[in-house]
């Protein structure tokens with residue numbers, strides 16, 4: 001196939017000036033692209049204005065962070081009021097209302113009626129580290145199971161359990177030892193070359209849940225050939241895989257993982273950092289399958305953009321007064337984790353989500369998905385449309401009949417399909433982000449309207465049409 005003719009977006013004068021200043025000062029490993037040269041001045045709801053006055057519809061939401069929209073007034077008010085009273089006192093050592101209030105709410109909305117406790121950190125990756133420490137401390141075992149395609153952040157623990165892109169680990173070894181990766185349910189491109197639902201097998205042991213071959217890889221290959229399950233401390237998994245391509249596993253997948261982890265006394269950690277807090281049309285993605293993990297990790301949307309993460313776990317895992325094997329006083333902590341202003345923003349964010357936004361995510365999510373499926377029918381290069389609520393992935397291929405991917409170097413200067421779609425959308429005023437090898441994600445704020453959904457879908461189809469013409473030559 002020949003290269004397609006594509007030019008990266010023009011950069012405005014003010015944006016150019018700031019980008020040049022930034023380039024002098026900032027580290028070189030950031031993942032900004034020439035395709036989205038966005039220098040933001042102002043943002044509200046799902047609208048962003050850049051420093052040259054150009055307006056964009058934001059279908060990335062800062063990587064699924066501003067679920068309650070950019071700068072919601074209620075959150076601004078909560079931050080303002082809290083800042084006048086108390087900005088910092090270490091939450092690991094002292095007490096304050098916003099932290100308690102937020103913890104009470106999180107315990108209530110997370111899956112499982114059992115007694116829970118919370119640890120607040122500052123970022124998603126920090127909560128990953130904390131959860132793995134809980135598993136090892138409680139079980140006194142060392143091994144961890146995680147997934148191909150997973151993304152869990154950039155700390156050493158986060159990198160170690162991730163399995164998404166080699167560049168994220170290159171030259172950082174040694175990573176955390178004792179981590180074994182196993183296949184995720186990427187049904188569109190099944191690792192085992194099978195097809196759902198015909199791949200379903202006899203129910204797993206004494207359950208009535210049909211076994212899936214990708215899960216059987218864990219029980220019959222990993223547990224028999226590599227790792228004795230009695231030595232496994234924890235299994236960490238994204239209920240819907242995010243960076244890996246917005247992959248929604250079949251309903252049996254997490255039910256099976258729950259049954260398997262229970263059987264072997266393995267702590268089941270659900271990383272809902274991206275999929276949680278209403279994005280999928282329910283509080284948590286696992287709620288779609290009625291699965292209750294031992295630990296659930298929350299970050300991103302929690303405080304509408306202020307840094308905050310939460311590890312919500314069974315009380316027995318988190319508190320030595322409940323179980324002597326749990327973390328003891330001094331086992332873990334953080335200076336900034338759960339700071340008063342972030343917690344106040346969190347309390348208000350959860351109210352907004354609860355009062356209509358989660359419902360909107362389900363409704364508009366279905367609407368967009370239907371539109372995308374119609375677009376898929378009209379175009380050869382849309383291989384798969386998948387997702388739940390406003391966590392929607394679109395996989396772009398050379399031909400949907402063969403599922404063959406487009407060449408990695410789609411343009412003369414080496415741009416791939418994700419970059420071409422992101423740049424072409426940006427030129428038309430729409431911000432979308434890539435995921436997986438060749439997918440685009442739609443992860444807008446949960447505030448979006450039908451009109452905004454139409455606008456985004458129309459722009460996206462224009463872009464697909466343009467690329468389709470170009471690749472057809």
Ligand SMILES: Cc1ncc(COP(=O)(O)O)c(C=O)c1O
Nearest residue numbers: 123124125151152153242273274
């Ligand atoms: C599923 C998941 N886990 C963990 C992380 C890491 O979060 P953070 O960047 O806040 O450390 C991310 C970030 O994209 C994520 O999507």
